[in-house]
Amino acid sequence: MDRGYVKFDLFRKIIDVGSSFVCRIRGNAAFEVLEGRPLSDEAVQTEIIRDVRVRFTGWKATAPLHDRPMRIVEIRCKPRRKTGRRPGDAGPTQGESILVATDLPDVSAEVIALIYKHRWAIETFFRFFKHVLGCRHLLSHCENGIAIQTYVGIIACLLIALWTGRKPTLRTYEMICHYFTGLADEEELLAHIQKLQPHT
Numbered sequence: 001m002d003r004g005y006v007k008f009d010l011f012r013k014i015i016d017v018g019s020s021f022v023c024r025i026r027g028n029a030a031f032e033v034l035e036g037r038p039l040s041d042e043a044v045q046t047e048i049i050r051d052v053r054v055r056f057t058g059w060k061a062t063a064p065l066h067d068r069p070m071r072i073v074e075i076r077c078k079p080r081r082k083t084g085r086r087p088g089d090a091g092p093t094q095g096e097s098i099l100v101a102t103d104l105p106d107v108s109a110e111v112i113a114l115i116y117k118h119r120w121a122i123e124t125f126f127r128f129f130k131h132v133l134g135c136r137h138l139l140s141h142c143e144n145g146i147a148i149q150t151y152v153g154i155i156a157c158l159l160i161a162l163w164t165g166r167k168p169t170l171r172t173y174e175m176i177c178h179y180f181t182g183l184a185d186e187e188e189l190l191a192h193i194q195k196l197q198p199h200t
Contacts, residue, residue, distance in 0.1 A: 008056065008058075008060050008064045008065055009064050011023075011064065011065060011070075011101075011103070012064035012065060012068075014103075015068065015103055020102065020103050020104050021101075021102060021103060022100060022101075022102045022104070022112055022115045022116055022119075023100065023101050023102070024098055024099065024100050024101075024116065025072070025099050025100070025101045026099075027095055027097075027098075027099060029056070029058065029099060029101075030056065030057045030058035031054040031055060031056045031057055031058075031070075031072065032054060032055050032057050033052045033053075033054055034052075034053045034054060034055055034069055035052065035053040036050065036051070036052050036053075037051040037052060037053065037071075037109070038051075039051060039109060040108065040109075040110070042108070042110045043108065043109040043110045045110075046075075046109075046110040046113050046114075047075055047076040047077070047113075048073060048074070048075055048076075048109045048110060048113060049074040049075065049076055049097055050072075050073075050074045051071070051072075051073050051074075051109040052071070052072050052074075053069050053070075053071055053105075054069065054070055054071065054072050055069050055070070056070060068103070070101055070102070070103055071101070071102050071103070071104070071105060071112075072099050072100065072101050072102075073099075073100045073102070073109045073112045073113060074097050074098070074099055074100075075097060075098050075100060075113050075116075076096065076097050077096070077097060077098050079095060079096055098116075100112060100113070100116050128157075129150075129153055131170060132157075132168055132169065132170050132173055133153045133156060133157055133168070133173060134173060134177075135149060135150075135153045160172060160173070160176065163193070164193050164196050165196070166196045171192075172192065172193075172196065175188075175189055175192045176189065
């Protein structure tokens with residue numbers, strides 16, 4: 001999970017059903033450090049800054065997690081600055097590190113960092129699905145409708161990749177849409193695809 005989805009009641013429910021979580025939390029999260037954990041050489045090489053056992057003290061966390069110490073792994077990262085034209089376009093500014101909370105006591109800090117890193121594969125897919133394949137909005141809200149829209153998007157992606165020999169880009173997707181709606185002719189479409197071919 002990412003910091004926008006931090007819900008301490010949800011953490012409690014996840015723990016109560018016998019599962020676990022790895023979730024980024026906000027940099028200003030309120031907690032008391034109970035114990036510092038030693039960092040291995042691998043953790044230091046993975047840019048782990050600290051690994052601590054904590055108790056959350058914010059008023060939203062006190063009730064659901066009062067009896068359950070958690071663990072926070074702080075990871076050094078590349079700062080991200082806002083670049084959007086309007087305020088809020090580019091998301092929040094990223095600092096020098098991120099805080100990742102987990103209830104996993106025995107997993108090494110570098111593995112916790114790796115779990116969070118792999119989470120971004122999901123984000124990358126959804127960004128591609130929404131921005132490149134044009135699936136920003138659901139056409140249906142029932143389970144079958146969502147499944148059909150997802151399958152159609154993935155099939156379209158594979159067909160474009162097979163036809164062009166490249167991973168689809170937004171420009172290629174738009175060009176194909178222009179062709180099917182009559183805004184571009186076959187010659188323009190083929191010229192665009194020709195530009196995608198690697199030069200030998």
